[in-house]
Amino acid sequence: MRRTWFIPVLIALAILGYVFGFSYPPLSYPENDRYVEELRPVDKVEIVVVVDNNRGSGNLISVWGISLFVKADDVSFLFDTGPDPEVLEHNVNILKIDVGDIDFIVISHEHGDHVGGMPYLERVKPGITVYVPRGMDMKTVNYLMKNLKVVEVERPKVIARGVVSSGPLYGGVYEQAVAIYVKNRGLVILTGCSHPRVEYIVSFFHNITELPIYAVIGGFHLSGAEMERLEKIANVFLSLDVKMVYPIHCTGDVAREFFSKSLGSRYKDGHVGIKVEIEE
Ligand SMILES: [Zn+2]
Ligand SMILES: [Zn+2]
Numbered sequence: 001m002r003r004t005w006f007i008p009v010l011i012a013l014a015i016l017g018y019v020f021g022f023s024y025p026p027l028s029y030p031e032n033d034r035y036v037e038e039l040r041p042v043d044k045v046e047i048v049v050v051v052d053n054n055r056g057s058g059n060l061i062s063v064w065g066i067s068l069f070v071k072a073d074d075v076s077f078l079f080d081t082g083p084d085p086e087v088l089e090h091n092v093n094i095l096k097i098d099v100g101d102i103d104f105i106v107i108s109h110e111h112g113d114h115v116g117g118m119p120y121l122e123r124v125k126p127g128i129t130v131y132v133p134r135g136m137d138m139k140t141v142n143y144l145m146k147n148l149k150v151v152e153v154e155r156p157k158v159i160a161r162g163v164v165s166s167g168p169l170y171g172g173v174y175e176q177a178v179a180i181y182v183k184n185r186g187l188v189i190l191t192g193c194s195h196p197r198v199e200y201i202v203s204f205f206h207n208i209t210e211l212p213i214y215a216v217i218g219g220f221h222l223s224g225a226e227m228e229r230l231e232k233i234a235n236v237f238l239s240l241d242v243k244m245v246y247p248i249h250c251t252g253d254v255a256r257e258f259f260s261k262s263l264g265s266r267y268k269d270g271h272v273g274i275k276v277e278i279e280e
Contacts, residue, residue, distance in 0.1 A: 039209060041183035042073040042162035044279035047190070047217060049272050050091050051082030051117070052248050056273035060094055061087045065113030066219055066249040068190055069097050072180045075160045079106045079178055079190050081117030088117035095273065103160065104129040105148075108192025109175035110140045113249075122147040131159055133167065135174030156208050166204060171195030177218070179205045183280035186211050191218030193250050198222075199236040206240055213240045215278060217270065219249030230255055234262040244278075246270035 049056075051067035065083040069092070070076060078099070082088050092099050105121060107130060108114055121128065126147050132140075134154040144150050153159070153176055155167040162181045168174035175195045179187040187205055191198060198220040206213055216237070222230065237245055245263055247256050248270040260267045268276075 039158050039164050039181050039211075040161055041181045041280075042075075043183055044073060044277070045162075045180045045182050045188055046071040047188070047276045048095055048097060049217075049248065049270060049274050050078070050095060050097065051080075051087060052270070052272040054248055054271035056271045058094065058273065060091050060273045062272050063087050065116065066192060067091075067117060068217065069095075069102075070163075070178075070180065070190070072160065072162050075163065076102050077104045077106060077160070077163075078102055078121070080108050080114040080192050081105070081121060083113045083116035085117050085120035085123075088120045091272065099124050102128070104131065106131045106159070106165065106176070106178055107133075107136075107144075108177065109133060109173050109195065110136045111173070111193065114192050115140060115144075118144065118148075131165060131176070133165075133169075133174045133176040135168045135170070137173075164205075164209070166201060166208075169196035169201060169204065171197060171200075177201045177205070179209070181209070181211060182214065182278050185278055185280060186214035188215045188217070188278055189213060191216065191220065193219045194221045199233045202236060202240065202242070213242045215244035215246070215276070216242055217244075217246040217248070217276065220247045220251040220255060222247075222255035223250065223252035225252070225255060227258075230258045231262070234259060237263060237266065242266060244268050244276070246274075246276065 048069040050069050051065050053064045055062040066080050067082040068079040129149045131151050131153050134152045153165045153167050158164050164179050166177045172195050177191045179189045246268045
């Protein structure tokens with residue numbers, strides 16, 4: 001009872017923060033500290049865009065959402081699952097990805113266009129480990145816990161050799177991004193929707209690892225974003241000398257167009273079905 005003053009003070013601070021535009025609450029850990037000393041590089045990473053709303057060729061189904069298949073040396077995993085188990089199953093079959101072989105799943109955040117494909121994985125990989133960000137809504141966590149081994153990631157964490165989660169970053173929902181450290185290249189960052197802001201996520205990984213950022217692939221959540229913001233993001237990519245930028249999923253056509261001009265050859269046209277291979 002001694003600390004009952006604490007809650008009203010927190011509420012007042014939250015309201016003040018909201019009013020003055022600090023809509024992102026502080027993280028629970030200092031962002032400049034290095035938490036990932038044990039991150040060791042892999043020689044090679046392969047990323048296949050299994051689900052994306054940007055259309056590809058052939059018989060791949062394109063729906064709103066994202067799912068990436070990742071193979072980092074001998075470890076493979078799915079990052080997000082798209083909105084629909086049938087779409088996921090259809091596309092992995094066409095892409096000849098053996099989902100039976102994956103070691104774990106990472107879910108960026110709770111929204112349906114990222115977790116909707118899970119019933120397919122529950123069927124083919126019951127009991128598999130699924131990493132979710134701490135702070136994800138309990139309804140989704142409880143649902144996943146029925147058939148899978150749910151691990152809540154609380155802070156930056158190495159989840160396999162060369163693979164690090166950002167831990168929960170806040171942007172209206174808690175979301176984690178993942179980075180793969182490729183030897184002599186740097187980090188390859190995967191984002192789900194980038195609700196915590198893509199420029200923040202990229203800088204965050206750079207700060208906690210002190211490694212160069214080689215590539216960024218995923219949703220950047222920029223539909224309707226102001227030109228000023230797009231310029232700021234392009235400048236972050238350029239100042240960090242990011243070599244490959246694949247803005248897909250919720251990035252939006254206006255932002256994609258902008259990056260294709262402002263980033264030149266660093267911009268890469270991403271869509272369902274592409275395979276990105278990066279090696280030392
Ligand atoms: Zn979302
Ligand atoms: Zn999304």
